[in-house]
Amino acid sequence: MMVKKVHGSWFIVCGFIFLLATNCYAQPVSSTELISSAKAYDGKTVAYAGEVIGDVMVRGEYAWANINDGQNAIGVWMGKALAANISYSGSYKSKGDLVEIVGVFHRACPEHGGDLDIHAQGIRKMSNGKQVTEKLNLSKRNMSLVLLGVLCLVLILRQLKQA
Amino acid sequence: MRLKDPVNITLGIAVEILYAFGIISAAFLVCLLIAWQI
Amino acid sequence: MILKPSPQDLKNIGYYLGKIILGLGLMMFIPVIFGIALGEINPALDFLIGLEITLIFGLVLSKLCFTEEDLSWMQGMIVVSLSWLAATLLGAIPLYLSGHWSSYLDTCFDAMSGFATTGLTLVQDLDHLSLTHNLWRHLIMFIGGQGIVIVALSFFVKGASGAFKMYVGEARDERILPNVVHTSRFIWLVSITYLILGTLALGTIGVFEGMKPLNAFFHGACVFMAAFDTGGFAPQSQNILYYHSLPFEAVTIVIMLLGAINFKLHYHIWMGNRKEILKNIETRALFVAIMATFLVVALGLNQKGVYAGAIALFRKGFYQLVSGHTGTGFMTIYAQQFISDWNHLALVGVIIAMGLGGAVCSTTGAIKMLRIGTVFKALLEDIKRIILPDKAIVVKKMHHIKDIFLEDKQARAALLITLAYLCLYGLGALIGMWFGYPFLESLFESTSAAGNVGLSCGITAVTMPAALKLTYIFQMWAGRLEFMSVFTLIGFLVSVFRGR
Numbered sequence: 001m002m003v004k005k006v007h008g009s010w011f012i013v014c015g016f017i018f019l020l021a022t023n024c025y026a027q028p029v030s031s032t033e034l035i036s037s038a039k040a041y042d043g044k045t046v047a048y049a050g051e052v053i054g055d056v057m058v059r060g061e062y063a064w065a066n067i068n069d070g071q072n073a074i075g076v077w078m079g080k081a082l083a084a085n086i087s088y089s090g091s092y093k094s095k096g097d098l099v100e101i102v103g104v105f106h107r108a109c110p111e112h113g114g115d116l117d118i119h120a121q122g123i124r125k126m127s128n129g130k131q132v133t134e135k136l137n138l139s140k141r142n143m144s145l146v147l148l149g150v151l152c153l154v155l156i157l158r159q160l161k162q163a
Numbered sequence: 164m165r166l167k168d169p170v171n172i173t174l175g176i177a178v179e180i181l182y183a184f185g186i187i188s189a190a191f192l193v194c195l196l197i198a199w200q201i
Numbered sequence: 202m203i204l205k206p207s208p209q210d211l212k213n214i215g216y217y218l219g220k221i222i223l224g225l226g227l228m229m230f231i232p233v234i235f236g237i238a239l240g241e242i243n244p245a246l247d248f249l250i251g252l253e254i255t256l257i258f259g260l261v262l263s264k265l266c267f268t269e270e271d272l273s274w275m276q277g278m279i280v281v282s283l284s285w286l287a288a289t290l291l292g293a294i295p296l297y298l299s300g301h302w303s304s305y306l307d308t309c310f311d312a313m314s315g316f317a318t319t320g321l322t323l324v325q326d327l328d329h330l331s332l333t334h335n336l337w338r339h340l341i342m343f344i345g346g347q348g349i350v351i352v353a354l355s356f357f358v359k360g361a362s363g364a365f366k367m368y369v370g371e372a373r374d375e376r377i378l379p380n381v382v383h384t385s386r387f388i389w390l391v392s393i394t395y396l397i398l399g400t401l402a403l404g405t406i407g408v409f410e411g412m413k414p415l416n417a418f419f420h421g422a423c424v425f426m427a428a429f430d431t432g433g434f435a436p437q438s439q440n441i442l443y444y445h446s447l448p449f450e451a452v453t454i455v456i457m458l459l460g461a462i463n464f465k466l467h468y469h470i471w472m473g474n475r476k477e478i479l480k481n482i483e484t485r486a487l488f489v490a491i492m493a494t495f496l497v498v499a500l501g502l503n504q505k506g507v508y509a510g511a512i513a514l515f516r517k518g519f520y521q522l523v524s525g526h527t528g529t530g531f532m533t534i535y536a537q538q539f540i541s542d543w544n545h546l547a548l549v550g551v552i553i554a555m556g557l558g559g560a561v562c563s564t565t566g567a568i569k570m571l572r573i574g575t576v577f578k579a580l581l582e583d584i585k586r587i588i589l590p591d592k593a594i595v596v597k598k599m600h601h602i603k604d605i606f607l608e609d610k611q612a613r614a615a616l617l618i619t620l621a622y623l624c625l626y627g628l629g630a631l632i633g634m635w636f637g638y639p640f641l642e643s644l645f646e647s648t649s650a651a652g653n654v655g656l657s658c659g660i661t662a663v664t665m666p667a668a669l670k671l672t673y674i675f676q677m678w679a680g681r682l683e684f685m686s687v688f689t690l691i692g693f694l695v696s697v698f699r700g701r
Binding site: 179 | 394395398451454455458459462467470471472473475478484487488491492495496499500503510511512514515518519523
């Protein structure tokens with residue numbers, strides 16, 4: 001009985017350690033922090049989270065995804081398979097996927113011509129992005145109509161003055 | 164304004180781009196020299 | 202005895218100003234149509250409102266001040282300086298309506314930065330800005346780079362001598378063709394030709410580098426406009442770092458350098474005088490200056506040791522340097538990295554490069570190569586005079602399209618402009634320091650603003666004091682117009698209050 005209990009506890013402890021070691025989704029670091037303390041983070045594994053913006057640029061077996069955490073956007077280099085997880089990227093008409101990545105941070109990546117970047121080892125989608133449908137801004141529409149009226153008035157007055 | 168000579172214009176564009184490449188090449192040479200600590 | 206301006210002065214100024222404002226308003230049709238075509242309705246409305254306000258102003262002004270008289274020098278200069286202020290205030294309206302700027306002042310900052318092809322920006326959340334608004338940001342660089350007045354000259358103003366006075370007031374004092382209207386049309390020809398080539402090149406590279414085709418070509422066009430007009434805005438918040446692409450960066454370097462060439466030189470080379478590119482004092486001076494300042498930057502960066510290897514040194518060191526020297530302002534590093542990854546030596550190299558600039562009558566800003574070349578030749582002439590026997594006659598020549606004898610008059614003009622720019626750089630630096638920013642950074646940002654460059658080391662931010670924003674706006678304006686029209690305006694205002 002005792003032996004079984006000990007084995008059980010060991011499993012739990014080992015499992016916990018295993019989870020800690022592999023599931024490095026610790027507190028994400030902000031982009032501002034990464035950029036300003038780049039020297040300290042250089043070469044270290046970090047967690048970084050934000051919205052995917054712009055195009056996910058697939059290049060051969062890898063891809064670039066620029067991820068914006070509200071302060072800055074940082075380029076993340078990841079394998080094609082990881083990139084395939086991304087469905088939406090942010091622009092005017094869409095909200096991009098919110099993702100969290102874990103990877104090695106580079107202050108001046110030697111592989112990428114000195115770019116400040118993160119080479120992702122894992123990616124976790126926190127929420128899906130979506131298309132944003134524009135709603136016509138009524139007050140702007142009204143203002144443009146009023147101004148159109150004024151403009152026409154001015155044009156008519158000009159013609160009259162000429163005559 | 165006789166700008167109807169496309170050959171001259173094309174060659175002119177080529178020459179200007181070459182000038183730019185000249186600067187780029189020289190700069191890259193400097194990079195190589197400095198990187199190799201010459 | 203200063204005379205108060207006469208009603209005729211005000212009429213002339215008002216009439217031509219009105220016409221130029223009309224031209225600006227018509228330009229806003231482009232984003233309206235673009236917005237409708239893309240289904241970006243609210244942005245299209247923003248520009249419709251801006252267009253209507255601008256047209257109303259232009260129509261009322263040109264009608265109230267209608268005159269058939271031609272412009273005097275003073276009036277021409279004032280039309281130019283006021284046009285730039287009007288363009289800033291009116292061009293900012295549609296941008297402000299987007300909600301991507303914290304205040305109207307911030308929007309005016311970006312509008313002036315756009316027209317003056319600087320590139321410093323206070324935009325918020327650029328990665329979610331509509332394509333319509335983004336198009337305008339880059340279009341105003343295209344317009345401002347040619348010259349707002351030049352744009353108007355191409356289409357509107359018929360009068361010959363008044364047109365030339367405004368042309369000069371906008372810092373284009375090289376007579377390319379005898380007729381100023383033809384000159385401005387030639388400038389457009391060069392710009393449009395390179396626009397087509399540049400957009401194709403960048404767009405194609407964009408597609409190969411993994412961008413969606415529509416995005417690639419939109420970005421290609423925008424980045425071209427910002428590169429050729431040595432402006433420096435880019436469609437995304439990471440500026441050129443967004444693309445992570447050496448070929449893309451290389452093409453932008455070529456375009457930046459093309460934009461830094463004198464339009465007069467473009468004319469002569471395109472007309473068949475291809476050897477001129479090697480003989481011209483400006484192209485030579487530019488080559489030497491870029492190499493010299495890059496050497497300083499490279500040595501500094503090598504000391505600091507952040508960029509390992511030649512490629513990184515090229516893509517980070519040379520890119521920022523050539524971007525600064527041509528007055529573009531594209532960046533492949535974050536602003537703060539100028540402070541953390543560059544040392545003082547490298548920073549000084551960039552500051553000097555920014556302060557020097559490209560050729561005169563190009564889209565560049567700062568002191569410009571013809572003056573630098575002239576000053577150096579004048580210095581050499583003086584040294585020769587001292588070394589050679591007293592009886593020897595020293596005659597200095599320089600080659601700018603044709604051989605020119607270097608006279609005291611030219612040396613004096615070159616030195617005065619150089620001094621004026623140096624004072625402007627220094628003034629902005631002092632004001633930056635007054636607000637608590639360190640010396641080198643203040644000098645960096647001030648030179649960037651006054652030289653219409655656009656590289657930033659981090660001072661330009663929403664949190665910047667309003668007075669500093671106004672300082673940089675003034676510097677961008679004065680630097681772009683090369684002082685004369687701005688001084689004339691100030692003198693004019695003084696005469697309003699103190700004249701008899």
